[in-house]
Amino acid sequence: MGVSGYLKEICLIYNRHILIQKMNQVSTLTRFNNTIDCLIDSLIDRYSHHEYFGKELRLIKEKFSLLRKTNPAKVVEGVLVKVYPYKKQIMDEDDEFFVQKSYDSDTKNEGNLVKVLKIKELWDTDMDENTKKTLFNYFKVLIILAEKYVAEKVAQ
Numbered sequence: 131m132g133v134s135g136y137l138k139e140i141c142l143i144y145n146r147h148i149l150i151q152k153m154n155q156v157s158t159l160t161r162f163n164n165t166i167d168c169l170i171d172s173l174i175d176r177y178s179h180h181e182y183f184g185k186e187l188r189l190i191k192e193k194f195s196l197l198r199k200t201n202p203a204k205v206v207e208g209v210l211v212k213v214y215p216y217k218k219q220i221m222d223e224d225d226e227f228f229v230q231k232s233y234d235s236d237t238k239n240e241g242n243l244v245k246v247l248k249i250k251e252l253w254d255t256d257m258d259e260n261t262k263k264t265l266f267n268y269f270k271v272l273i274i275l276a277e278k279y280v281a282e283k284v285a286q
Contacts (some may be wrong), residue, residue, distance in 0.1 A: 158282055162206050162275040163198050169268045170194060176261060183252065206279050209272055217273050223266045229253060 156164075170191050177183040197204055213220070219227040229250055253262070 158275055158279045159202055159206060162209075162272065162279060163202055165268065165271050165275060166194060166205055167198075169265075169272075172264065172268075177252070177256075180252070180256070206276055209276050210280070213269065214273065214276060220266060220269045220273060223263070225253070225262060225266075 170187065173183070174187045174191065177187060194205070216227075218224075257265075
């Protein structure tokens with residue numbers, strides 16, 4: 131390996147070190163919201179063509195961005211209330227539970243129920259196994275970060 135090869139390797143090691151330092155400085159709340167942001171972006175990339183979700187996901191992205199700026203903890207609180215009760219099913223990747231579940235009691239208005247039913251339809255008709263696995267992985271990370279966020283709040 132020549133001098134330029136060593137320099138490249140040193141740069142890579144240095145960049146990894148800086149990245150790790152920055153990651154350690156990022157709060158759990160920021161990591162949580164970054165994960166939500168990545169999830170939404172992934173869904174937009176995958177479903178921008180969809181007649182319903184293409185537009186709906188862009189609206190969700192705008193609403194999330196605004197909420198993140200004005201009250202970043204609100205998103206974690208929402209996940210703790212609406213998603214965390216299904217931790218076991220998420221960790222077990224029990225897609226049958228989510229497809230068969232009635233969400234009437236989980237939605238406050240008809241608009242939210244329509245969105246849930248559309249997601250169930252999407253899950254059955256337009257989602258490959260890789261995408262389903264990716265969604266479960268995102269939700270697992272969100273569960274873990276929500277737990278960490280609560281533990282940090284309790285410790286303060």
